[in-house]
Amino acid sequence: MTTLVFGHTSPDTDSTGSPIIWAWYLSEVKGIDARPALLGQPNTEAAFMLERWSLEKPQIITDVDEGQRVVIVDTNNPAELPANINKANIHSIIDHHRLVGGLETRGPLEIRIEPVACTATIMWKMIGKDMARMPEGIKGAMLSCILSDTLEFRSPTTTDEDRTLAHDLARDLGIDIGDYAAQMFAAKSDVSAFSDAELLRMDSKEFDLPGAKLRVSVLETTAPQVVLDRKDSLMQAMQTVAAEDGVDQVLLFVVDILNEEATLLIPNDMVKTLAEKSFGMAPDGDTVVLPGVMSRKKQIIPSLKI
Ligand code: MN
Ligand code: MN
Numbered sequence: 428m429t430t431l432v433f434g435h436t437s438p439d440t441d442s443t444g445s446p447i448i449w450a451w452y453l454s455e456v457k458g459i460d461a462r463p464a465l466l467g468q469p470n471t472e473a474a475f476m477l478e479r480w481s482l483e484k485p486q487i488i489t490d491v492d493e494g495q496r497v498v499i500v501d502t503n504n505p506a507e508l509p510a511n512i513n514k515a516n517i518h519s520i521i522d523h524h525r526l527v528g529g530l531e532t533r534g535p536l537e538i539r540i541e542p543v544a545c546t547a548t549i550m551w552k553m554i555g556k557d558m559a560r561m562p563e564g565i566k567g568a569m570l571s572c573i574l575s576d577t578l579e580f581r582s583p584t585t586t587d588e589d590r591t592l593a594h595d596l597a598r599d600l601g602i603d604i605g606d607y608a609a610q611m612f613a614a615k616s617d618v619s620a621f622s623d624a625e626l627l628r629m630d631s632k633e634f635d636l637p638g639a640k641l642r643v644s645v646l647e648t649t650a651p652q653v654v655l656d657r658k659d660s661l662m663q664a665m666q667t668v669a670a671e672d673g674v675d676q677v678l679l680f681v682v683d684i685l686n687e688e689a690t691l692l693i694p695n696d697m698v699k700t701l702a703e704k705s706f707g708m709a710p711d712g713d714t715v716v717l718p719g720v721m722s723r724k725k726q727i728i729p730s731l732k733i
Contacts, residue, residue: 428460428496430453430459430461430498431461432464432500433485433499433500434466434502435501436508437466437470437507437629439472440476441545441547443473444569445501446463449521449550451561452550452557456557464487465485465487465488470630472611474614479610480563480568482565482568492515494514495516496516497512497515498520499517499521499530500521500546502522503522503540504529505527517533517536520537521549523549524540539553542584543586546572547568550569551592570593571611573592577593579605582722583721583722584722584725616649616653618654622664623661626654628642628668631644632728634731636731636732636733639675639697640675642677642678643723643727643728649685654681655714665692675697676697678698678701680717690715690716691706691710691714691717693713693715694713704732705732
């Protein structure tokens, strides 16, 4: 049986590149029949990566069959996985997020979760000396995953291992990291084709606080003004998205990659109070700027209070 390798829904660069890396490793090095899959259309940055490195776009799947052998990467959250995931045969999980619980397996499995900036860095450690066999395109995917998840090393999630590996890969591939990251971020910042609701769901994770279920959305961009110019209609759309997705509130943090700050939209008093309690910042009007805030995982989620 073919093993399917996939990351989370609303695939970002790591959830698009890491399945490609791991399916290459399983099939070409380990001799296991494996292929990558996507749980939705890749975002614009991930699509740029596929094009730049001439990688075939993985097949998009909506669910998995009972008993399907799968490898889950870049998440361990059943809310970000196919509805049938607990009926699949989960062979392994490779991830760099907090454990949220909810996944059930038929037997013991291999799990590797490490606090590094991206899944591809963990894979590099697991692949070891077989890196010598890795084709250019797969190395390009690995480099892209690191630059994406670290925001070119600006995110506080960045470790020395991520940084060193990215520089080694770039040297090997003859890539200038600054130029290449700028191209990736330009692709990610081109959000003109998306509706407000699509933007709110593009890079979004559900998070439960005592007393409120939140959808915490982030838009990483080098052109924050393009998004902020749409703030009135984005705040309108928050109500619809919250109702459709069964959450109490959608939060949108517009992360300015180059200036290393986030702007939180303030659609109502609930979010105003949240901004004050969580970040000690008093909103002025319908936005608040949070200097230095880049990472949902390390800075936003651990701070949230209502
Ligand atoms: Mn991801
Ligand atoms: Mn990741």
